[in-house]
Amino acid sequence: MVRPAMSRSTSVIAMLILSACTGVQSPLAPAGDQASALHMLLIVMTVVCGLVYLLVMGGLVWALMRARSRRRKDEGRAEKRVDRALHVAAGVIVVGLTILITASFFADRALFATRGQDAMAVRVTGHQWWWRIEYRDPASGRWIETANELHLPLGRTTRVELTSGDVIHSFWVPNVSGKIDMIPGRRNLLDLTPRRTGWFRGACTEFCGAQHAHMAFDVKVEAPADFDLWLKTQAAPAASGAPVTGRGAQLFATKCAACHRIRGTSATGRAGPDLTHIAARRSIAAGTLPMTRGALQGWIAQPQALKPGTSMPAVPLLPADADALAAYLARLR
């Protein structure tokens, strides 16, 4: 019974190593200090627990073999030996647990090692089912808003302040750190120190209603210069580049502006995500669809078909109007 289980687990581990290389949402591919500390702890624990498992199964197999053999020696002595072994087993368990508790304690400290240091503050607020993300504009000192896409400068600690606008959510970017809940009426802090550039994926991990499965966000770790440029672009209002007088802009002002904001225009709704630079994002509807003009148009036309239960209502539009609206949004870079 033991052997097939072991060969199965070896093959699964092999599969795991192969797939871990591509993990954009995986604790097994750490890309930050916090995730690295946790990855190390995971390895220590897996090794210790694996050894204990082999020890227990070895003991069981030995016991079965002895119990089935005919030749038995002095039973009184055997019982004394087992009695001694009980104490040894208790000792082994206590030593093992002490190692693991200590390792856990130090990994926990590592997660919060940056807490005393200066860090860039970012606010993330969970909503059913999207993420409001706010950065401080270095030029003006004001908070500027974006949604569903988090950018992090490489090698610098970002301190994320987490809360919720409705129910409990949980913020998880496993490649960079562990998860922390977003609880209405509370503010939690999570330090992220990324060490590898690239795109990663974050997700909500606390069940938050019908579309919990479609509450993800993109994370981009980039060189500090690139990050500064991105932040500068985000801080600017949309009006600078995009034509605000076209058909699409007018439609947005009448059909969408009650819930969505586009800085630099008359659209100032706060119920839904800020769309000032939506076309610069990688995905729409909290990681549900890739950012393309077609996806934008589909999402505007049939949000309830793509993400049943979402707060975004289906807006009745003529085909030409939907086209114009999507064209307008696709220019908001």
Add this chain to the structure above:
Amino acid sequence: MTADATLIERLDERWRDPPGLRGFLTTVDHKRIAARYIVTALFLMFLAGMLALDMRWQLSVAENTRMSPQLYNESFSLHGSTMLFLVSVPLMEAMAFWLVPLMLGTRNMAFPRLGAFSFWLYFGGVLTLWIAHAIDITPDLGWFEYPPLSGPSYSPGHRADIWAQMITFTEVAALAASVNVAATILKMRPPGMTLTRMPVFLWAMLIASIMTILSMPAVMLVTSMLIADRLVSTHFFSPAGGGDTLLFQHLFWFFGHPEVYIIFVPATGFISSIVETFSRRTLFGHAALVLSMISIGALAFGLWVHHMFAVGLPRLGNDFYTAASMAIALPAGLQIFCWIATIWLGRIRLATPMLWILGFVATFVIGGLSGVMTASAALDLQLTDTYFVVAHLHYVLIGGAIFPLLGAFAYWYPKATGRLMSERWGKVAFVLIVGGFNLGFMPMHFLGLMGMPRRVYTYPPGMGWETLNQVATAGSAIAVAGGLVFVGNALWAYWRGQPAGDDPWGGSTLEWASPSPPPPYNMAHVPVVHGLTPMWDDAGRLDVMDGLRPDRREVLVTSVTDAIPLYRQKSAAPSIWPLLAALAVSAMFIGSIFTPWAIVVGAAPVAATLTGWFWPSRPRSRSGPLGVNA
């Protein structure tokens, strides 16, 4: 045992239920009540298992459209609520109801009518949840229903209320059952069965009952507060009204964690019984096993916060709960050691019940070790709410409780029915269930480590999760097929199995001294025991004592520690009042989903039925101190 025919005839006449429907509705026979519990819970296990298969089907392909998000959310909520509240805990209580009086050599539970009431109320909870499902007001917020999601603002309608009231039903039933089991074990042991000579099985049931009594009030309180928030706009859990959402989680897990051990500790009782019998040797380390159980029972109340490591509580406090959670590996590990040592010292017989124990060790230890990993406050931030935890909890609950339970079914089935289950089909079911389970749930560890969150109705392609999900689906299907083989084997044996005789396995404890199936009065005489394994001591001779009247329902009451005979106690006769009381309570509970006035108005029928139930009908003076001449 010398059983003279007239005595047996008189006992049978006195303890038999009335025939037909009247007997069905009024019975207080612990064996019939337990059988109802078991049949109901097994049927529910089948239904909830079908829900699980459906969910596995949905998850086997990325962006599958088999299920809508609403249906998926209802399915996992119903699966979890049913399995935890209506299957696992009631099954363990049922095993206690069935076995405790037999293992004590007594004629019934301490409070026979309360036992009937427990079942009827539990059945009310079953109907509440599943009729609600049939008419599409299924709870859809998980088995935990955290506010504010379950609060009035985000969950209008009655789905959340159904869930909360189902909890009230099952918890009142569980409290009643636990009080009954604890009183029976403490006060109705046979002469000679001092606490130090009490079999591990009875210790397990006693400890689980006490844990139930201590932990259930927390969840009843918290669901009542939730109902009050929803029904009469209290603000226990709304931050805007000065409440706190985390209060719910603390209270829920203060119950929720002990709940796991309320399921697991009885299983350790089954394991101890089976290992002892099939190793043909007294359990090694009786004291170590009992002390381990007691420490598990105590520690279980000090580690609920490990379900809340991600909510942002103070870090040093979390580390304390890490240490407390990991510490439970010590008693659990010592228990495993004692069982293995018993096998090592004994002469093993690998019949089906014993195979389940081997399957238990191989599977449960994985669950225990993944539990040690999730117990780390730091590492848990990567593991909690992912499929790693789904794997862990199923390894612990199925490997740790359901496997021993299936072993216990195979072990005590001949006692309950008088017939043996097929060993061959038993082994087929064993291989399918244990193999399918491991194939189905092992990949979930890796899915969790690869970042797949729990409770998602679908996931995007390209995450690398599909293959493992398909393996998991296949494994679950195999395990379900094995479950059907197991049930088929039991049904076939019920009518066609080989006659078992009184003691087919050579068991060590008193239940094997009664005929199979046991008659309504269980045993003709009260046994007297001299050791831990009464059926093996004194070369199989069992001493008995006399003095209970056969023409009345009488049971023997003994002292708590030393089991010295104290009283003859009249045992309650069949009665319709427990059923009527349960109906009245059910009406009040269900009414209170819709209006707070149901509590006021509904109290009157409850009072009336309880008055009827406790109406004095017997002269007190006829039971009294027992004149014992040692």
